[in-house]
């Protein structure tokens with residue numbers, strides 16, 4: 001029997017519903033709290049469709065819809081009409097579900113009728129082709145793993161559409177899985193990604209209360225790889241190689257290769273929080289912080305990620321990270337923040353979303369990389385120092401190196417939109433991550449819309465306007481990022497100061513037109529990385545020296561789709577000057593392409609000298625010289641722009657022994673341009 005879930009926040013779509021599907025005229029989404037005996041989430045995810053992208057973020061999603069996401073199936077057979085997930089004889093493993101996991105939320109967030117129709121074709125095939133024993137998906141392939149992805153798609157689809165077929169299908173499938181797993185246990189990818197299966201099992205449990213689902217969750221945990229044990233006694237502290245991992249061209253993938261795999265580790269960032277919901281063990285709750293700290297210590301990169309090209313590769317910023325790992329890290333952090341409520345996890349989410357994600361996608365989102373490098377001086381077909389990847393890995397293209405990212409990249413931006421806002425346990429809303437958006441929610445039985453007007457992360461101000469037909473009491477919780485030593489908030493013009501980073505609740509009776517203005521101090525800072533290299537950051541943005549790049553097509557697939565190499569003759573080997581002096585910040589309007597090398601919304605001017613000891617190694621920037629360094633070359637001014645806009649770039653620099661001297665020129669410019677206090 002299906003019991004009513006504990007509803008903490010109902011969402012009603014209004015007149016804009018015709019595209020939403022068959023159930024859109026009524027309430028179509030509700031944030032659902034965890035059902036006992038599960039631990040309560042800190043915050044509950046709002047259903048797909050509740051948050052609409054606005055401003056620059058909407059333009060980014062429109063670019064995505066006009067790019068690969070909107071057109072991939074027209075010419076890339078793996079997600080084309082012959083996909084096994086559409087009943088055809090083609091690709092029947094992970095690529096169809098991967099694609100849909102991003103196409104579906106993008107379609108609904110943009111209310112794009114064509115894309116919704118396209119996404120629903122796939123969903124409908126799965127919903128209408130369940131086997132009598134409960135199995136779903138293409139008959140040609142019985143791997144548990146791709147079904148874990150399709151289940152995530154179905155949960156999103158049910159939330160936005162209310163389609164009554166989804167929950168019975170999932171009930172029947174999980175009953176089948178519970179029966180089958182003892183005789184056909186998790187293996188290879190599924191064994192290492194079991195937590196994503198548990199995620200959907202718990203989603204269903206919260207809606208049905210069926211105790212068998214908790215048995216299934218425990219069985220998946222029991223059969224799955226013990227990620228917490230891996231990090232409790234971490235052995236993989238240096239760069240991997242094919243030889244060390246025992247990789248061969250054929251045969252099963254050795255276990256150490258699965259354990260050091262970048263994408264597996266990205267997905268595993270949700271293991272501890274998801275399992276804590278079931279285990280209620282404080283050790284599980286606390287394990288993620290140690291896991292992230294361990295990855296940072298041995299493999300951390302300045303773009304918010306860790307190295308994985310294809311396997312752990314150390315902290316050298318010329319090592320790469322795969323696009324699949326970027327979008328999976330984002331999804332893991334979105335879940336982890338929702339469950340644990342640690343604001344540092346949302347800081348990290350923003351860092352990955354606003355740097356590593358745009359940094360590895362072309363402006364038009366018709367091409368992407370497999371591996372990106374923080375220090376990336378050429379994207380060419382060449383041998384590089386990857387742990388195990390091939391020579392195409394940093395090209396911008398259709399499927400450089402391997403096609404998984406081609407199928408999986410689509411979830412990045414849309415799932416960020418879904419996670420910008422979450423529901424609080426006491427009936428309010430929290431700003432989990434900042435971006436221009438609008439959220440619709442029923443709070444304390446009153447329909448409320450909040451407009452978030454901001455150009456964050458390029459600017460440090462966000463304005464929220466509440467729309468409600470009648471005054472309503474609820475908490476609006478603001479997340480103050482860890483880098484913001486103090487922030488100010490003003491309600492209807494009355495300011496107060498927030499001194500600490502963390503969560504700042506504003507509980508009051510809100511009425512139509514109430515306005516909250518939040519200002520973060522966007523002072524810039526220098527952080528230190530591999531060989532004590534210096535990285536410039538401002539708010540959630542990482543800054544890079546862009547290298548003027550020439551794009552040349554290596555292979556054309558369609559008029560828009562091609563494999564590209566990017567080369568540059570620009571000097572890149574600079575050592576930067578640090579000190580307590582000011583440098584300049586220049587802000588420009590956010591353009592039609594938010595992360596564009598030619599039109600960066602914000603830039604930093606810094607001083608540097610060439611460091612001629614720093615040279616190319618294996619077609620990449622060689623290891624950053626250990627700082628401090630000296631150079632006889634003249635001091636020059638460099639302009640740094642957001643990492644995401646600079647497709648060829650230097651991000652981590654050696655620094656000069658000399659410190660900067662304050663000059664009156666830069667001080668005079670401060671009132672106009674702001675200042676860069678370099679610590």
Ligand SMILES: [Zn+2]
Nearest residue numbers: 322324404405
């Ligand atoms: Zn991939």
